[in-house]
Amino acid sequence: MLTIKNLHAEVEGKKILKGINLExxxxxxxxxxxxxxxxxxxxxxxxxxxxxxxxxxxxxxFNGKNLLDMAPEDRAREGVFLAFQYPVEIPGxxxxxxxxxxxxxxxxxxxxxxxxxxxxxxxxxxxxxxxxFHSNLMNRSLNEGFSGGEKKRNEIFQLAMLDPQxxxxxxxxxxxxxxxxxxxxxxxxxxxxxxxSFVVITHYQRLLEYxxxxxxxxxxxxRIIKTGTKELALELEERGYDWLKxxxxxxxxx
Amino acid sequence: MINSNEIIDDIANKEYEFGFSTDIxxxxxxxxxxxxxxxxxxxxxxxxxxLLEWRLKGFAAFKKMEFPKWQHFExxxxxxxxxxxxxxxxxxxxxxSLDEVDPELLxxxxxxxxxxxxxxxxxxxxxxxxxxxxxxxxxxxxxLKEMGVIFCSFGEAVxxxxxxxxxxxxxxxxxxxxxxxxxxxxVFSDGSFVYIPKGVRCPMELSTYFRINAQNTGQFERTLIxxxxxxxxxxxxxCTAPMxxxxxxxxxxxxxxxxxxxxIKYSTVQNWYPGDKDGKGGIYNFVTKRGICKGTASxxxxxxxxxxxxxxxxxxxxxxxxxxxxxxxxxxxxVRNKQIADTGTKIHHIxxxxxxxxxxxxxSAGRGDNSYRGLVAVGxxxxxxxxxxxxxSLLIGNQCGSHTFPxxxxxxxxxxxxxxxxxxxxxxxxxxxxxxxGIDSEKAVALIVNGYVKEVLNQxxxxxxxxxxxxxxxxxxxxxx
Ligand SMILES: Nc1ncnc2c1ncn2[C@@H]1O[C@H](COP(=O)(O)OP(=O)(O)O)[C@@H](O)[C@H]1O
Ligand SMILES: [Mg+2]
Numbered sequence: 081m082l083t084i085k086n087l088h089a090e091v092e093g094k095k096i097l098k099g100i101n102l103e104x105x106x107x108x109x110x111x112x113x114x115x116x117x118x119x120x121x122x123x124x125x126x127x128x129x130x131x132x133x134x135x136x137x138x139x140x141x142f143n144g145k146n147l148l149d150m151a152p153e154d155r156a157r158e159g160v161f162l163a164f165q166y167p168v169e170i171p172g173x174x175x176x177x178x179x180x181x182x183x184x185x186x187x188x189x190x191x192x193x194x195x196x197x198x199x200x201x202x203x204x205x206x207x208x209x210x211x212x213f214h215s216n217l218m219n220r221s222l223n224e225g226f227s228g229g230e231k232k233r234n235e236i237f238q239l240a241m242l243d244p245q246x247x248x249x250x251x252x253x254x255x256x257x258x259x260x261x262x263x264x265x266x267x268x269x270x271x272x273x274x275x276x277s278f279v280v281i282t283h284y285q286r287l288l289e290y291x292x293x294x295x296x297x298x299x300x301x302x303r304i305i306k307t308g309t310k311e312l313a314l315e316l317e318e319r320g321y322d323w324l325k326x327x328x329x330x331x332x333x334x
Numbered sequence: 335m336i337n338s339n340e341i342i343d344d345i346a347n348k349e350y351e352f353g354f355s356t357d358i359x360x361x362x363x364x365x366x367x368x369x370x371x372x373x374x375x376x377x378x379x380x381x382x383x384x385l386l387e388w389r390l391k392g393f394a395a396f397k398k399m400e401f402p403k404w405q406h407f408e409x410x411x412x413x414x415x416x417x418x419x420x421x422x423x424x425x426x427x428x429x430x431s432l433d434e435v436d437p438e439l440l441x442x443x444x445x446x447x448x449x450x451x452x453x454x455x456x457x458x459x460x461x462x463x464x465x466x467x468x469x470x471x472x473x474x475x476x477x478l479k480e481m482g483v484i485f486c487s488f489g490e491a492v493x494x495x496x497x498x499x500x501x502x503x504x505x506x507x508x509x510x511x512x513x514x515x516x517x518x519x520x521v522f523s524d525g526s527f528v529y530i531p532k533g534v535r536c537p538m539e540l541s542t543y544f545r546i547n548a549q550n551t552g553q554f555e556r557t558l559i560x561x562x563x564x565x566x567x568x569x570x571x572x573c574t575a576p577m578x579x580x581x582x583x584x585x586x587x588x589x590x591x592x593x594x595x596x597x598i599k600y601s602t603v604q605n606w607y608p609g610d611k612d613g614k615g616g617i618y619n620f621v622t623k624r625g626i627c628k629g630t631a632s633x634x635x636x637x638x639x640x641x642x643x644x645x646x647x648x649x650x651x652x653x654x655x656x657x658x659x660x661x662x663x664x665x666x667x668x669v670r671n672k673q674i675a676d677t678g679t680k681i682h683h684i685x686x687x688x689x690x691x692x693x694x695x696x697x698s699a700g701r702g703d704n705s706y707r708g709l710v711a712v713g714x715x716x717x718x719x720x721x722x723x724x725x726x727s728l729l730i731g732n733q734c735g736s737h738t739f740p741x742x743x744x745x746x747x748x749x750x751x752x753x754x755x756x757x758x759x760x761x762x763x764x765x766x767x768x769x770x771x772g773i774d775s776e777k778a779v780a781l782i783v784n785g786y787v788k789e790v791l792n793q794x795x796x797x798x799x800x801x802x803x804x805x806x807x808x809x810x811x812x813x814x815x
Contacts, residue, residue, distance in 0.1 A: 128766075129770075131762075131766075132762075151769070151774070152769035152770055153769045153772050153773060153774045156769065157772045162770050164767065164770075167767070168761070168763045168764050168767045170767070170768070170785075171785070172782065172785030172786045172788070173781050173782055173785040177785070178771070181777065181781060182768075182771035182772050183772075185771075185777070242772070
């Protein structure tokens, strides 16, 4: 479904991604780990089309389409969803109105009619339960004054509402207490199916106890330096990243 | 991928939708401002002697005045001698019905979305259409007449209802008020007149649509609205002008008088040509608008949506003379490109228990500059006066400006005056967040702006709220940065 080939990108003249290769198939759950500043959020931003990043080399294909040619909103409409590490606040725009607009824009792109008010509300109720999202947050301004945990839940709630093909979760676990982490993870697990794929960016093995990944990638200095299965996450938890860095330097000095 | 700069350019080059001009035979006076032209206008309009005298007093006052210097922008040079002070579509004889209006004119208004044909007209809205200096048609006159409502051009009111005009003309905005008001008094062309008799709730929205067409003319209308005891009227003005490279001056005067327990709601959707992206051309909108709540428990409410003009400079004000009278000011002012707005309100609390509410929402994009300037004055007699002011600024991009100048003068200890102000910015990260949810940048800006101005647009009559919302989206199209 998603193929990333030799992806290089820079921001403000600084090289951040230095040749990412990644293949994600339908139904797979990929975890991306790596030390701070290694480029995880940058990869997510480039895939979502943030315009301060410049792709200098490489290709990204999504369901046979050139993702890098598309405007950010079209990527979203095609089914790429990014749960932001730092969701923004938008005063004056109610959560409800925002979601209705988003959902109907995506539907319109697919040639579907706008959802009727009743159906929309029904869907909203159903998906709120999935992540235990408090309904009084619906009429408030988007993320304004939400707690860190509420913002993260809102991201997963939106994910449930918009039903994308590929969901990228950027450190959704950070800022969540253990109960919230369990609820959000359960929500994500319920959304998993054979058609959907996930990329979960995290620092902690903890999340991966709830959301079991098919693959774990280590991103370091703009490159994926190791790929394994969930055992790799455990190993990282125990040993940190230094042994990997050393391995890498050995390889590079050969 | 489109970057922000391209989008900004995009909007700058966006055509002003109403920029066409109409080819029509006009009577135009030669340029120049002097007593002769004033006498010419007065004679052309067959005015009584007292009105000519009043005009001449206005001109005398004007000659003694200088342009003010307190505004937060550089005053452009105005060559008032280069303007023509009278332009009117040539008509062969007195018109008796709409059928006799020049079809070219009807077509112009139709194109502007203001059908003057009563069958096609918006139900529930009576329209007075002013083309350059002259009122060309008023719809639903008959129906209004049945209820005793007078809604006609100013010129007609002078002929048909001279006593009312004489009694109230200049009673709220005297001919000595300020230089533009003095100029208007001297050379005013036409405008609208409204009288709502005692106890009548005007059954439809009254609306005036102003259109500047001719080149090198100024537009100087006067509007006079009198709501007699226990009456109610909602009045709306809209305006557009062709795109022209030179600036055009619009110096109108609006006077509102609310008697015992009367209520006047005055709404403006101002969309004069704003000039091009470099600030060339556009209307100078220097307007004096003031209402007086003369009667006990009377109410005047101004709502304005200002999207056009090169410079908007006006302060719709309310004098709260009657005890327990109420004044409101709701405003959305948008500037982009090199537009300037210096606008706000003045509320004078004179009577006891008077209340006022000011909600101002400024939006600045491009290299626009937006100032809110407001005065809340409470006199010694105004026991328990209340004011609430909310003054918000929204910035789009990094090159625009926004300023707030609130003045408070209280001479009564029991007065309660509250002022709140916020400044926010539409950030790229907000736009990107919305993009990432499938909403394109135009819609994203519209979504944010609509949320921001909701409180003001809710004050407009339904049809106009929808229009205003569209106008805002069009105005801000592509202004993401
Ligand atoms: N807008 C920016 N301008 C300059 N440098 C940036 C910008 N955004 C990210 N970076 C840099 O890119 C690198 C990768 O950052 P990021 O992708 O956020 O890492 P991670 O998510 O793995 O912690 C860091 O060195 C960071 O400082
Ligand atoms: Mg990050």
